[in-house]
Amino acid sequence: MTDRNPHRSPVPVGDVVPGDPPVPITVWPVPAPPEGETMSNAMGVRVVHNLTHPSDLIIDLAEGPQLARAIIAAHRRSHLQAARPPVGWGREPATLIVTGWPLADASAVDFFLRCRAHLVPGGCVAVLLAHGDVSLPVDVVAKRAGLAYLQHIVAADRPPRRGQQAQLAIHTDVLILTRSLIEGGESMAESLPITSVWLTCQIPARDQRRGRYVRETSSHPAKMLPHLAAHAISACTAPGDLVFDPMCGCGTTLVEAMHLGRQGLGIDIEPRYTALAEANVALAASQGAAGTAAVFTGDATGLLDLVPASAVGKVSLVLTSPPYGRGTHGLVQTTRTGVRKRDHLYGDRERGNLAYAGWSRLLDGFASILSAS
Numbered sequence: 414m415t416d417r418n419p420h421r422s423p424v425p426v427g428d429v430v431p432g433d434p435p436v437p438i439t440v441w442p443v444p445a446p447p448e449g450e451t452m453s454n455a456m457g458v459r460v461v462h463n464l465t466h467p468s469d470l471i472i473d474l475a476e477g478p479q480l481a482r483a484i485i486a487a488h489r490r491s492h493l494q495a496a497r498p499p500v501g502w503g504r505e506p507a508t509l510i511v512t513g514w515p516l517a518d519a520s521a522v523d524f525f526l527r528c529r530a531h532l533v534p535g536g537c538v539a540v541l542l543a544h545g546d547v548s549l550p551v552d553v554v555a556k557r558a559g560l561a562y563l564q565h566i567v568a569a570d571r572p573p574r575r576g577q578q579a580q581l582a583i584h585t586d587v588l589i590l591t592r593s594l595i596e597g598g599e600s601m602a603e604s605l606p607i608t609s610v611w612l613t614c615q616i617p618a619r620d621q622r623r624g625r626y627v628r629e630t631s632s633h634p635a636k637m638l639p640h641l642a643a644h645a646i647s648a649c650t651a652p653g654d655l656v657f658d659p660m661c662g663c664g665t666t667l668v669e670a671m672h673l674g675r676q677g678l679g680i681d682i683e684p685r686y687t688a689l690a691e692a693n694v695a696l697a698a699s700q701g702a703a704g705t706a707a708v709f710t711g712d713a714t715g716l717l718d719l720v721p722a723s724a725v726g727k728v729s730l731v732l733t734s735p736p737y738g739r740g741t742h743g744l745v746q747t748t749r750t751g752v753r754k755r756d757h758l759y760g761d762r763e764r765g766n767l768a769y770a771g772w773s774r775l776l777d778g779f780a781s782i783l784s785a786s
Contacts (some may be wrong), residue, residue: 439564439565439566439567440566440567440568440569441456441459441566441567441568441569441587442568442569442570443455443456443459443568443569443570444456444570445568445570445584445585446477446479446584446585447477449476449477450475450476450477450479451475451476451477451479451480451511451512451513451541452475452477452479452480452541452585453479454479454482454483456479456541456568456585457475457479457480457481457482457483457484458483458486458487458652459651460480460483460509460511460539460587461480461483461484461487461489461509462483462487462647462652462673462674463647463648464508464509464537464539464589464647465487465489465508465509466508466640466643467487467488467489467672468488468489468490469489469490469507469508469509470489470490470491470503470505470506470507470508470509471484471489471490471491471507471508471509471510471511472491472502472503472507472509472510472511472531473491473511474510474511474512474513475511475512475513475541476513480511487673487674488672488701502527502531503531506531506532506533506536507531507532507533507536508532508533508536508537509536509537509538509539510528510531510532510536510537510538510539511538511539511541512524512538512539512540512541513540513541513542514540514541514542514543514551521551521554521555522554522557522558525538525554525555525557525558525559525560525590526558526559528558528560528590529558529559529560529592532592533592534592535591535592536591536592537563537589537590537591537592538555538560538589538590538591539587539588539589540555540587540588540589540590541585541586541587542585542586542587542588543584543585543586544567544583544584544585544586551588551590552588552590555590559592560590560591560592561590561591561592562588562589562590563589563590563591564588564589565586565587565588565589566586566587566588566589567583567585567586567587568583568584568585568586568587569582569583569584570582570584613640613641613643613644614638614640614641616640618636618638618639621638621639621640622636622639625639625668625672625696625697625700626639626663626665626668626693626696627689627692627693627696629689629692630663630689630693632689633662633663633686633689635662635734635736636662636663636665637662637665637666637734638665639665639668639669642665642666642669642670642732643669643672643673645730645732646666646669646670646673646675646730646732647673649729649730650670650673650675650729650730651729652673652674652675652703653674653675653676654675654676654729654730655675655676655677655678655724655727655728655729655730656670656675656676656677656678656728656729656730656731656732657677657678657679657724657728657730657731657732658677658678658679658680658731658732658733659679659680659713659716659731659733659782660680660681660682660713660733660734660735660736660782661679661680661681661686661687661690661708661733662681662686662689662690662734663686663689663690663693664677664679664689664690664691664693664694664706664708665693665734666679666732666733667679667690667693667694667697667706667708668693668694668696668697668702668706670704670706671694671697671698671702671703671704671705671706672697672700672702672703672704673703673704674703674704675704676704676705676706677694677704677705677706677707678706678707678709678720678724678728679706679707679708679709680708680709680710680711680713680716680719680720681708681710681713682710682711682712682713683710684710687708687709687710690708691708694706694708707721713782714778714781714782716782731783
């Protein structure tokens with residue numbers, strides 16, 4: 414949200430891999446791990462929130478209690494310290510396996526073969542290496558076991574200060590490997606162009622919402638996918654940050670922000686949808702969500718007159734799914750006389766609803782909202 418007293422943006426933290434276009438390297442500003450352990454507490458939180466969803470299963474092979482703490486706090490499930498016999502890795506495939514490096518008592522190829530066998534398709538292995546201590550090309554060895562390289566993250570103790578040309582104080586490299594979604598052939602990660610690929614929303618939308626949203630949520634004509642919202646929030650913010658949705662509809666952005674320990678702020682022009690968003694926010698709170706959220710009814714093109722002054726200049730992420738016209742797919746039912754659609758139209762066109770605006774006014778409205786966000 415635009416501060417009424419604008420200030421200069423902070424110096425970006427990161428680097429790029431040469432290419433066309435260049436590929437950014439993600440930088441996590443977190444403390445170095447304690448001596449003899451794999452990660453700090455802050456690193457554990459980042460790994461869990463960025464790579465999994467609530468109730469996902471994680472296999473914890475890390476040294477130290479930091480990842481276990483983050484798993485419990487984030488309502489994930491885990492095979493804790495599962496690398497140590499006789500516990501085993503369990504029968505249920507995991508969404509994420511986290512390990513330090515180098516390995517103590519297994520060959521790298523055998524280890525990654527075992528990882529692949531215990532991952533769901535699209536699941537990830539996060540390999541944490543002390544910076545500069547790469548004894549062999551991990552991604553090359555993992556590829557021999559059927560895992561594909563997905564992302565490189567560097568963890569730095571302190572980012573450069575504004576105006577200083579200092580190198581990052583990198584202490585850990587995090588290599589993210591993934592099990593192919595395309596069995597017996599080219600992996601999804603290898604078949605896509607070099608870009609940021611989010612392997613999310615791999616289950617039906619109704620299953621993503623079941624038990625997490627009130628039943629009346631289905632009446633909104635254009636609902637954002639919860640796992641997509643959660644992934645964007647995890648990737649782009651940290652716990653405690655403020656996430657803003659200027660066209661919040663049924664409140665998906667707000668609910669997922671709350672469950673991830675963020676604060677949510679939403680606006681919608683239609684009272685029936687803000688009531689729905691408030692019901693979903695209340696449900697999230699009743700389920701123990703760590704964050705909070707507030708919903709306001711009004712025209713987001715005048716958002717600075719709607720939101721509390723305390724929120725101005727504090728937003729870390731704007732995440733929204735705007736209307737692209739008055740009608741959407743909605744809910745479809747096949748009958749003997751043909752196809753019936755319901756809940757596919759937005760509401761009152763007399764309230765300045767951008768769903769009913771022409772292209773010029775629609776774009777002007779978006780520009781006004783985003784410039785003030």
